[in-house]
Amino acid sequence: MPKPHKPKFSLAPVEFRERSLAGRGVFAKRRFQPGDVITPYAPKQRRLDIDDPEATLAAESKLTLVSEKWTVIVPDTSVPGGWLCNHSCNPNAAIFSDREGRIQCRRPISPGEEVTIFYGWVTRNEPERDPCRCGSRHCRGFINFDLSDQDAALVDGDSSASAAVRARLEEYVAFLHSIGQEQVLDTIQRTLVTLRAKQR
Numbered sequence: 001m002p003k004p005h006k007p008k009f010s011l012a013p014v015e016f017r018e019r020s021l022a023g024r025g026v027f028a029k030r031r032f033q034p035g036d037v038i039t040p041y042a043p044k045q046r047r048l049d050i051d052d053p054e055a056t057l058a059a060e061s062k063l064t065l066v067s068e069k070w071t072v073i074v075p076d077t078s079v080p081g082g083w084l085c086n087h088s089c090n091p092n093a094a095i096f097s098d099r100e101g102r103i104q105c106r107r108p109i110s111p112g113e114e115v116t117i118f119y120g121w122v123t124r125n126e127p128e129r130d131p132c133r134c135g136s137r138h139c140r141g142f143i144n145f146d147l148s149d150q151d152a153a154l155v156d157g158d159s160s161a162s163a164a165v166r167a168r169l170e171e172y173v174a175f176l177h178s179i180g181q182e183q184v185l186d187t188i189q190r191t192l193v194t195l196r197a198k199q200r
């Protein structure tokens with residue numbers, strides 16, 4: 001009996017694998033140089049207003065992107081795209097959320113190499129939500145960077161506990177700079193503001 005045909009997504013210049021070590025991934029089929037656009041984020045997508053309850057619901061998939069003018073990009077996962085990229089603590093590509101969203105090369109990528117991005121997830125009171133297995137030499141252990149109610153309460157204080165919170169933030173900020181992911185700083189700022197607002 002012939003083996004059942006297993007569909008394998010292929011759309012040059014990358015190969016989308018639904019199964020890899022990390023469960024899924026995007027692999028280069030050719031060389032990419034910094035600045036090259038590697039793949040659209042979601043060739044098929046819906047765009048919703050950020051206040052749309054459906055956008056909030058879709059965010060649970062962790063695949064939505066906030067684009068310009070508070071539009072939320074919701075990938076149609078029946079079509080492969082950059083949304084299949086795995087996270088790395090030392091990514092070779094970056095995600096851009098303007099217009100349709102895209103994955104762009106940030107350091108040279110060879111054929112066969114996995115294309116990785118930095119998710120930049122900032123969580124609230126869930127420090128160990130997303131363990132990271134990216135395998136990079138300086139893996140941080142977790143994909144998410146967590147801020148707690150206590151962090152928000154302490155961040156401006158004079159105690160040594162406050163200084164420790166600030167030191168942790170400064171270390172993370174330096175790390176973000178080192179991998180060119182400064183856009184996450186906005187998310188951190190907004191998360192701190194949200195946590196503080198809750199305390200009043």
Ligand SMILES: [Zn+2]
Nearest residue numbers: 089132134139
């Ligand atoms: Zn990692």
